[in-house]
Amino acid sequence: MSLTSATLLVFTLCCTALLFAATVWLWPRLARQGWRPALGRVGLVLAVQALVFSSIGLGVNRSLLVYGTWDDLLGTASPSALMAQDPAGDALVKVIGRQHPDVPGGMTPQIGGEIQKVMVQGRQSKVATPAYVYLPPEYFQKGNEKRTFPAAVVLTGFPGTAENLLKPLPYPKTAWTLAKQKKMQPMILVLMRPAVGPRNTQCVDVPDGPASETFFSADLPQAISGAYRVGTSARNWAIMGDSTGGYCALKVALQHPEHYAAGVGLSADYKPEIDRDSGDLFHGNKDEEKRSDLLWSLDHLPQGTSSFLVTTSLQGESNLGPTRKFVEKVKDPARVSSITLDHGGHSFNTWKREIPPSLEWLGGRLAAE
Known part of the structure; x- marks a missing residue:
């Protein structure tokens, strides 16, 4: 049973209600003195509490999709980054599934487009990782067989799954x-x-670890452009994301304008967070650590021609100050725009409000060929 399924949540809620009713019914019988009744009372209370917290956790996780699978929750998932073994020249994108977008007429690609689940292999980084590729209906329509399209990489926060970008x-x-x-x-x-x-x-x-920057900055555009009708110049590509994904988007667009013309950070961080989830990212390389601080980079490194969009909120968002500093530090020939909400938190509800204007902004800064 899937961790995020409605069936599991309803089943847990029903078990909670039944056990609570059983506890009320059995409590008078367990009110006697002795270690066995006392142990029964403790067991029932702990079991009810466990089911209550499980129901709350499942409901919150189903809403926020922090963990997509049982393996993600238990930490037993096999690494999604695998050494790419295919020799140069073989396909760098492998389609492993297809699904219909949740739009009117979504069953027909010429009307609703198509979502393909793929594995992307990086030629330079030597890693492979899954992704979803949304192809708009125009991609399949008659007369567009040779038409090229702009592309945007969209990143979740961490932890999180790519499914978050389909729903919610x-x-x-x-x-x-x-x-x-x-x-x-x-x-x-x-x-x-x-x-x-x-x-x-x-x-x-990461030294002796995944070459994440190389993958997103160079390998990913190369692989996707080789598999789909997307141009290979920077003006064909943008990158955006929320939270940690927003940091990555701004970092890649800032430091690799040769590959990306635009970057969008929704509630973005402006430097990497070093904790148990990240481990040691720099292994004592202070120059790389400073370079990964975007505010430091804006002050000390050349700025390219990329355009940036950053979002924050006057109340409820912790990145208001750094976002304002980022806007102040961007100089010609780079460009920067911003969205500042009156109220908003570090949440899906906030990002859902920001996605439409962000996509419109991106669309005006990319070329199809």
């Missing part, structure tokens, strides 16, 4: 709606986690 953050549905309303051009979306393994690699090339 409905990126394909939002992109489909905006294109239908002529508010943005049709765009291919590459939906992923910001880590290329079980660690929170935060778009850093």
Whole structure:
């Protein structure tokens, strides 16, 4: 039974209610003196509490999709980053599944587009990681067989799963709606986690570890452009994300303008968070550690021609100060825009409000060829 399924949540709630009723019914019988009745009372109380907390946890996780599977929850998931064994010249993108977007007419690709689950292999980084690729309906329509499309890499926070970007953050549905309303051009979306393994690699090339920055900055555009009708120049590519994914998006766009013309950070961090999820990302390399601080980079490294969009809130968001500093530090030839909400937290509800204007902004800064 899936960790995020409604069936599991309903089953747990029913078990909680039944055990609570049984506890009320049995309590008078367990009120006697002695170690056996006392042990029975303790067992029932602990069991009811365990089921209550399990129900709350399952409900919250189903809403926020922090853990997508039992392996994610238990920490037994095999690494999603694997050494790529295919020789140069073989396909770097392998389709392993397809699904229909949640839009009107979604069963027909020419009307609703298509979502493909893929494995992407990095030629330079030597890693492979899963992703979802949303192809807009125009990709399949007659007469567009040779048409190229702009692409945007979209990253979750950490922890999180790429499924978060399908629901509750409905990126394909939002992109489909905006294109239908002529508010943005049709765009291919590459939906992923910001880590290329079980660690929170935060778009850093970890010494003796995953080459996360190399994967996102160079390998990913190369692989996707080789598999789909996407251009290979920077003006064809953008990258965006929320929280840790927002940090990665800004870092990659800032430090690799040769590959990405635009970057969007929704409630972004501005330097990597070093904790037990990340481990030691730098292994004593102070220069790389400073470079990974985006505010330091803006002051000390050349700024390219990329455009940036950053979001924050006057109340409820901890990144308000750093976001304002980021905006102040961006200089020509780079460009920066911002969205500041009156109220908003570090949550899906906030990001759902920011996704439509962010995609519109991206659409105006990319070219199809």
